[in-house]
Amino acid sequence: MKQNKIIRPSLILDKQKCIVNISRMKTKADKNKVKFRPHFKTHQSAIVGSWFKEIGVSSITVSSVEMAKYFACNGWNDITIAFPLNVLEMDEINKLSTKVSLNVLIDNIETLSVLKQKVENRLGVYIKIDTGYGRAGIKSEDIEEIECLINEIKNCNSLLFHGFLTHAGHTYHTNSKNEIKNIFFETKTKMTALKKYFSKNGDIEISVGDTPSCSIVDDFSGIDEIRPGNFVFYDVMQKYLGSCGYEDIAVALACPVVAKYKSRNEVLIYGGGVHLSKEFILMPDGNKLFGEIVKFDKNSWKKPIENIYLSSLSQEHGIIKANPEFIEAIKIGDLIGVLPVHSCLTANLMKDFYILK
Amino acid sequence: MKQNKIIRPSLILDKQKCIVNISRMKTKADKNKVKFRPHFKTHQSAIVGSWFKEIGVSSITVSSVEMAKYFACNGWNDITIAFPLNVLEMDEINKLSTKVSLNVLIDNIETLSVLKQKVENRLGVYIKIDTGYGRAGIKSEDIEEIECLINEIKNCNSLLFHGFLTHAGHTYHTNSKNEIKNIFFETKTKMTALKKYFSKNGDIEISVGDTPSCSIVDDFSGIDEIRPGNFVFYDVMQKYLGSCGYEDIAVALACPVVAKYKSRNEVLIYGGGVHLSKEFILMPDGNKLFGEIVKFDKNSWKKPIENIYLSSLSQEHGIIKANPEFIEAIKIGDLIGVLPVHSCLTANLMKDFYILK
Numbered sequence: 001m002k003q004n005k006i007i008r009p010s011l012i013l014d015k016q017k018c019i020v021n022i023s024r025m026k027t028k029a030d031k032n033k034v035k036f037r038p039h040f041k042t043h044q045s046a047i048v049g050s051w052f053k054e055i056g057v058s059s060i061t062v063s064s065v066e067m068a069k070y071f072a073c074n075g076w077n078d079i080t081i082a083f084p085l086n087v088l089e090m091d092e093i094n095k096l097s098t099k100v101s102l103n104v105l106i107d108n109i110e111t112l113s114v115l116k117q118k119v120e121n122r123l124g125v126y127i128k129i130d131t132g133y134g135r136a137g138i139k140s141e142d143i144e145e146i147e148c149l150i151n152e153i154k155n156c157n158s159l160l161f162h163g164f165l166t167h168a169g170h171t172y173h174t175n176s177k178n179e180i181k182n183i184f185f186e187t188k189t190k191m192t193a194l195k196k197y198f199s200k201n202g203d204i205e206i207s208v209g210d211t212p213s214c215s216i217v218d219d220f221s222g223i224d225e226i227r228p229g230n231f232v233f234y235d236v237m238q239k240y241l242g243s244c245g246y247e248d249i250a251v252a253l254a255c256p257v258v259a260k261y262k263s264r265n266e267v268l269i270y271g272g273g274v275h276l277s278k279e280f281i282l283m284p285d286g287n288k289l290f291g292e293i294v295k296f297d298k299n300s301w302k303k304p305i306e307n308i309y310l311s312s313l314s315q316e317h318g319i320i321k322a323n324p325e326f327i328e329a330i331k332i333g334d335l336i337g338v339l340p341v342h343s344c345l346t347a348n349l350m351k352d353f354y355i356l357k
Numbered sequence: 358m359k360q361n362k363i364i365r366p367s368l369i370l371d372k373q374k375c376i377v378n379i380s381r382m383k384t385k386a387d388k389n390k391v392k393f394r395p396h397f398k399t400h401q402s403a404i405v406g407s408w409f410k411e412i413g414v415s416s417i418t419v420s421s422v423e424m425a426k427y428f429a430c431n432g433w434n435d436i437t438i439a440f441p442l443n444v445l446e447m448d449e450i451n452k453l454s455t456k457v458s459l460n461v462l463i464d465n466i467e468t469l470s471v472l473k474q475k476v477e478n479r480l481g482v483y484i485k486i487d488t489g490y491g492r493a494g495i496k497s498e499d500i501e502e503i504e505c506l507i508n509e510i511k512n513c514n515s516l517l518f519h520g521f522l523t524h525a526g527h528t529y530h531t532n533s534k535n536e537i538k539n540i541f542f543e544t545k546t547k548m549t550a551l552k553k554y555f556s557k558n559g560d561i562e563i564s565v566g567d568t569p570s571c572s573i574v575d576d577f578s579g580i581d582e583i584r585p586g587n588f589v590f591y592d593v594m595q596k597y598l599g600s601c602g603y604e605d606i607a608v609a610l611a612c613p614v615v616a617k618y619k620s621r622n623e624v625l626i627y628g629g630g631v632h633l634s635k636e637f638i639l640m641p642d643g644n645k646l647f648g649e650i651v652k653f654d655k656n657s658w659k660k661p662i663e664n665i666y667l668s669s670l671s672q673e674h675g676i677i678k679a680n681p682e683f684i685e686a687i688k689i690g691d692l693i694g695v696l697p698v699h700s701c702l703t704a705n706l707m708k709d710f711y712i713l714k
Contacts, residue, residue: 110688314492
């Protein structure tokens with residue numbers, strides 16, 4: 001990696017790793033004959049988006065109306081806003097839906113009533129289902145409420161009922177691949193049961209989407225669409241969950257080394273919460289891990305250095321818990337890499353990348 | 358508050374509260390005859406900066422070269438970059454120091470050697486001292502190392518040795534006002550001892566600066582300069598530390614209500630980690646608190662609603678742990694306010710404010 005132009009914390013994107021991540025998921029989706037509608041909230045980048053387009057992806061997911069507008073401006077015209085509809089943004093949604101095919105999420109009758117009053121153009125609608133995560137959505141067992149929503153959607157000409165959508169985010173709270181597989185199986189069971197129950201309402205799609213499930217599970221039978229997002233970059237959290245290997249993590253934050261404290265075996269880097277976010281992994285010994293440490297080489301970066309890690313963060317400061325060998329080898333003014341714990345939040349903070357080709 | 362233009366998460370700044378916070382700290386500094394060099398990393402805003410200027414503040418602190426450049430462009434010409442010098446930014450520092458009076462921080466000889474080789478214009482230098490926080494700085498008892506640095510600074514014509522600077526950030530890990538007072542006393546004792554020991558080197562300034570100390574301590578005798586930053590807005594963390602009351606918190610994130618889940622007494626708002634940051638307070642019962650909840654009124658917002666709080670955050674989602682009364686009273690599409698846990702990180706993410714006058 002050419003380092004001479006980097007003088008402050010900068011997000012480095014390894015294009016080759018990223019392309020491999022994208023292709024692997026696309027191939028898996030194709031093999032399973034499910035629609036691949038990747039979530040673009042992780043990269044939020046027209047350039048990275050173009051790498052998906054090059055291999056034939058044409059439908060995307062975003063998490064906000066603003067993001068939908070950004071990608072619509074960059075040539076994407078089939079977009080699902082995977083966040084329960086915010087009725088205050090109906091004017092913007094109406095504007096955007098004159099230009100692109102837009103899908104929204106509904107999980108309650110109050111929102112649906114406002115949507116029906118205000119919708120001006122054709123909108124696709126998914127009912128958001130909660131299969132156990134407990135964040136958003138109607139519980140999959142609330143059949144009556146779901147039926148009521150379907151009927152209310154179907155009696156509005158501007159709304160096209162697509163099916164059921166869920167995000168099994170509780171895969172992020174697991175300790176093994178088996179737990180993730182079990183959650184996927186439970187989610188699939190609940191979703192396909194709903195599809196069957198409501199099959200009298202015509203074609204019903206099932207859309208699922210967390211990166212841990214989509215990475216670990218091989219068989220998507222019964223599913224119509226997957227919407228993973230984080231897999232495009234992966235991160236240390238996904239490595240800990242078993243979704244990826246270190247070699248799949250496609251982003252690293254390059255941070256200048258500013259001080260070394262031999263007496264406490266610590267190194268201070270320029271790189272803090274405003275660059276990486278404050279997301280951490282709580283380790284078995286009770287310490288917090290804010291990132292793993294890598295050294296850059298000619299083309300990219302090496303595997304994380306064992307037994308050292310980013311142990312604390314403030315606004316601009318990062319502290320590496322190191323050892324005498326590391327401290328001896330590193331120099332003030334060197335650039336050291338940090339693999340982020342949560343690449344979505346890091347990319348959101350950094351906005352831009354240096355792309356390694 | 359006029360709410361009709363706010364359709365997505367927006368940071369609301371109550372100017373009156375902010376002005377009171379600024380004036381209170383300025384008055385305290387004046388009364389103690391210490392220089393007031395507020396840290397502008399919290400607001401990062403030329404407009405908020407102008408409110409300081411109006412009451413006679415002319416020197417500021419920032420945490421990055423980029424921030425120094427921004428405020429230099431906005432008329433500030435006496436700036437301390439309170440982050441250990443990053444040698445990779447020397448070209449930018451040399452450019453900036455042709456225009457404004459700049460102070461930098463040094464805590465090791467390696468950095469100082471590079472600085473001496475590369476410095477082109479007059480720069481003020483503080484030696485960063487660690488009085489117990491353990492993040493950056495030379496330990497106050499490392500007299501030999503400090504002496505060596507002073508000598509090396511003094512034999513360079515472009516460098517002007519100003520004195521010792523510390524940030525007693527361990528006040529953030531306390532459980533009572535008394536603990537904060539004790540840390541301040543210990544810090545002051547260590548810093549004044551250094552000043553006395555090195556008094557043969559001419560005038561030596563002592564600069565201290567955390568918001569908890571500056572808010573709680575009344576007597577700054579022995580100190581030459583204070584650099585608090587967070588006090589301009591305060592936040593829930595400062596309220597928990599005892600630095601402020603709820604009535605002093607000058608920012609709230611306005612968030613649209615998107616769903617209500619009666620069965621689990623929770624409310625989903627549009628407002629997540631990309632708006633507030635993932636900073637939380639760990640409560641005695643083991644739950645995490647990501648923000649307190651307020652209702653807006655005609656002019657500003659009321660006190661936090663008791664027994665409900667923001668209990669989890671993902672990228673765009675926020676979950677309020679609520680009760681039946683709250684859920685009954687609130688409607689989809691209402692705007693609810695969140696007092697942030699850490700206003701510096703929230704303001705950094707949001708970039709802009711709606712200012713209530």
